[in-house]
Amino acid sequence: MRLRRHGSLLGSSLKSLSTRPILCSQCHHHQYSTGPPQNIAVIGGGITGLASAYYIAKEQPTARITIYEAGPRLGGWLHSSHVEVPGGRVLFEHGPRSLRPGMGALVTSTLIQELGMIPDVIYTDKSAASAVNRFIYYPDHLVRLPNPTNDSSLEIAFTTLREPLFKGFIPGAIGEAFRPTRPANLDDESVASFFARRLDPRVAQNIISAVLHGIYAGDVNQLSVRSIFPLLWTLEKQGGSVIRAIATSRVEENIKLLRRDRELLAETKKVVNPEFMAAMGKASVFSFRNGLQQLVDRLAETVAGNKRVTTNLGTPVTHLELEEAASGDKKMKVFTESESQTYDMVVSSIFSKTLSELCTSNSKTVLPELAKTHAVTVMVVNLFYANPKLVPVEGFGYLIPQSIPFQQNPERALGVIFDSDTIKGQDIATGTKLTVILGGHWWDGWSTYPTEDEGVAAAQSILARHLHITDDPVAAQAKLQKDCIPQYTVGHITRMKQTHSQLMAHFKGRLRVVGNSYTGVGVNDCIRAAKDIAQDLGQYNQKSGLEEIPA
Numbered sequence: 001m002r003l004r005r006h007g008s009l010l011g012s013s014l015k016s017l018s019t020r021p022i023l024c025s026q027c028h029h030h031q032y033s034t035g036p037p038q039n040i041a042v043i044g045g046g047i048t049g050l051a052s053a054y055y056i057a058k059e060q061p062t063a064r065i066t067i068y069e070a071g072p073r074l075g076g077w078l079h080s081s082h083v084e085v086p087g088g089r090v091l092f093e094h095g096p097r098s099l100r101p102g103m104g105a106l107v108t109s110t111l112i113q114e115l116g117m118i119p120d121v122i123y124t125d126k127s128a129a130s131a132v133n134r135f136i137y138y139p140d141h142l143v144r145l146p147n148p149t150n151d152s153s154l155e156i157a158f159t160t161l162r163e164p165l166f167k168g169f170i171p172g173a174i175g176e177a178f179r180p181t182r183p184a185n186l187d188d189e190s191v192a193s194f195f196a197r198r199l200d201p202r203v204a205q206n207i208i209s210a211v212l213h214g215i216y217a218g219d220v221n222q223l224s225v226r227s228i229f230p231l232l233w234t235l236e237k238q239g240g241s242v243i244r245a246i247a248t249s250r251v252e253e254n255i256k257l258l259r260r261d262r263e264l265l266a267e268t269k270k271v272v273n274p275e276f277m278a279a280m281g282k283a284s285v286f287s288f289r290n291g292l293q294q295l296v297d298r299l300a301e302t303v304a305g306n307k308r309v310t311t312n313l314g315t316p317v318t319h320l321e322l323e324e325a326a327s328g329d330k331k332m333k334v335f336t337e338s339e340s341q342t343y344d345m346v347v348s349s350i351f352s353k354t355l356s357e358l359c360t361s362n363s364k365t366v367l368p369e370l371a372k373t374h375a376v377t378v379m380v381v382n383l384f385y386a387n388p389k390l391v392p393v394e395g396f397g398y399l400i401p402q403s404i405p406f407q408q409n410p411e412r413a414l415g416v417i418f419d420s421d422t423i424k425g426q427d428i429a430t431g432t433k434l435t436v437i438l439g440g441h442w443w444d445g446w447s448t449y450p451t452e453d454e455g456v457a458a459a460q461s462i463l464a465r466h467l468h469i470t471d472d473p474v475a476a477q478a479k480l481q482k483d484c485i486p487q488y489t490v491g492h493i494t495r496m497k498q499t500h501s502q503l504m505a506h507f508k509g510r511l512r513v514v515g516n517s518y519t520g521v522g523v524n525d526c527i528r529a530a531k532d533i534a535q536d537l538g539q540y541n542q543k544s545g546l547e548e549i550p551a
């Protein structure tokens with residue numbers, strides 16, 4: 001999911017300007033260093049930092065790039081490992097496990113081709129059980145979500161009327177066109193409040209909260225509708241009601257607005273192998289033979305193969321500041337625990353709140369809006385069972401809504417993924433692979449979390465309660481992923497616009513921000529943002545990485 005960016009109107013004409021020095025008419029010295037930056041620091045060695053380094057190296061063939069990674073490994077939240085089990089080995093994903101093809105994956109597809117990874121991609125067909133069968137747990141069973149492409153209208157109507165999970169949906173949808181228009185001064189609200197206003201509070205707390213658990217592991221009462229469902233937010237404004245706007249073809253008008261997406265599709269079609277594009281077109285999700293980590297490993301390898309790129313592992317950045325010479329020349333100073341270095345530009349891919357802590361003046365952050373960002377912590381529990389027929393249904397897995405009473409979910413699980421159904425071809429052993437995800441917003445404000453053993457026990461207890469699974473797994477691992485998903489809470493867009501101004505005021509275009517804290521939390525979003533950040537690096541007076549946050 002991503003906040004849509006629109007194409008820059010001035011793009012190409014400014015690009016040609018940016019390669020020339022801009023002279024100050026009064027004093028005839030350079031207002032900025034000439035041309036694009038030649039010495040660039042990238043902070044963070046996860047997918048966004050690595051992809052940023054990759055694209056910058058491509059765009060600026062003479063620039064030197066230094067990557068600073070605080071931890072001991074590259075790859076960030078993309079982390080896969082092989083585990084030996086009786087009969088072979090299985091792959092466990094400790095973070096994201098599959099990507100969605102489609103418009104959001106255009107840049108990712110091109111990158112996969114450039115990295116020579118097409119033969120390593122594994123696809124799950126759109127007709128596979130895991131694509132068609134998605135479930136939500138609603139006491140006390142799994143409810144299959146209607147699938148408009150596969151189910152008859154009668155089946156959809158029957159499920160929607162019979163299952164208590166959908167209470168409020170049909171009357172809410174019928175009445176939506178007649179509900180009051182939103183107050184003119186409302187500039188954002190929670191997803192829950194929007195769906196309660198337009199449909200029914202039960203729809204928000206049951207279906208929508210479950211969907212948000214599956215993407216943000218977040219709280220429907222806090223996440224921003226304007227950031228997460230921008231099309232619905234715009235349609236409501238334009239038509240007074242979403243349904244009235246759809247009836248008057250406003251959707252098409254809005255989709256047409258995404259000019260940048262259409263350009264990207266045309267560009268991608270020109271360069272990407274048509275067979276690969278066709279395979280992606282038929283897939284519901286895709287991954288790699290050795291998991292998503294294969295993508296970051298190959299990126300890291302490619303970047304490391306470039307003599308102009310240096311990677312510093314175990315090197316947290318402790319402070320950032322802009323240095324302005326009397327000549328007007330501007331440099332960024334990057335401090336680590338042991339030294340400081342100067343660069344023409346810094347690209348930050350780390351969590352925005354951490355960045356705000358690095359950018360201080362007189363012990364106060366100069367990026368106060370970023371200091372307000374919150375991220376959730378989840379525990380990812382991977383389980384492998386010898387029995388290949390363990391789960392009573394075939395499908396993607398199930399999500400657990402926020403409305404489920406504590407007694408039905410004391411472990412605070414967010415959902416369960418049926419990995420053996422969703423991605424096939426990564427394991428040698430036969431059996432059933434499941435992932436249980438715990439925590440998210442339920443753990444907001446906690447200072448200690450369950451241990452990994454407690455996480456495995458909690459996952460087993462959830463599976464026993466919901467799916468009656470009492471077998472012991474032959475392999476189990478739990479990993480706590482601290483602050484892994486930034487939350488786009490109410491006001492996110494306004495905070496990002498303010499941050500753009502603060503970045504321009506304090507760093508004059510020399511500090512750029514990119515990654516899951518800003519324009520989309522998904523892996524595809526991060527790769528696309530990394531490609532964007534590498535464009536027009538010489539436009540110091542316009543760009544921060546946030547300049548295209550939608551109005």
Ligand SMILES: C=Cc1c2[nH]c(c1C)Cc1[nH]c(c(CCC(=O)O)c1C)Cc1[nH]c(c(C)c1CCC(=O)O)Cc1[nH]c(c(C)c1C=C)C2
Nearest residue numbers: 001095096100213214215217398414415416417437521522
């Ligand atoms: C570690 C847990 C994560 C949860 N959400 C994310 C992670 C890393 C991030 C995430 N998950 C999805 C998206 C949307 C991608 C997109 O289409 O733009 C993001 C940003 C979707 C998703 N959620 C789950 C899977 C397997 C997928 C991938 C593709 C698909 O939709 O089939 C499962 C899942 N993720 C989380 C939970 C609780 C969960 C449970 C079933 C949290």
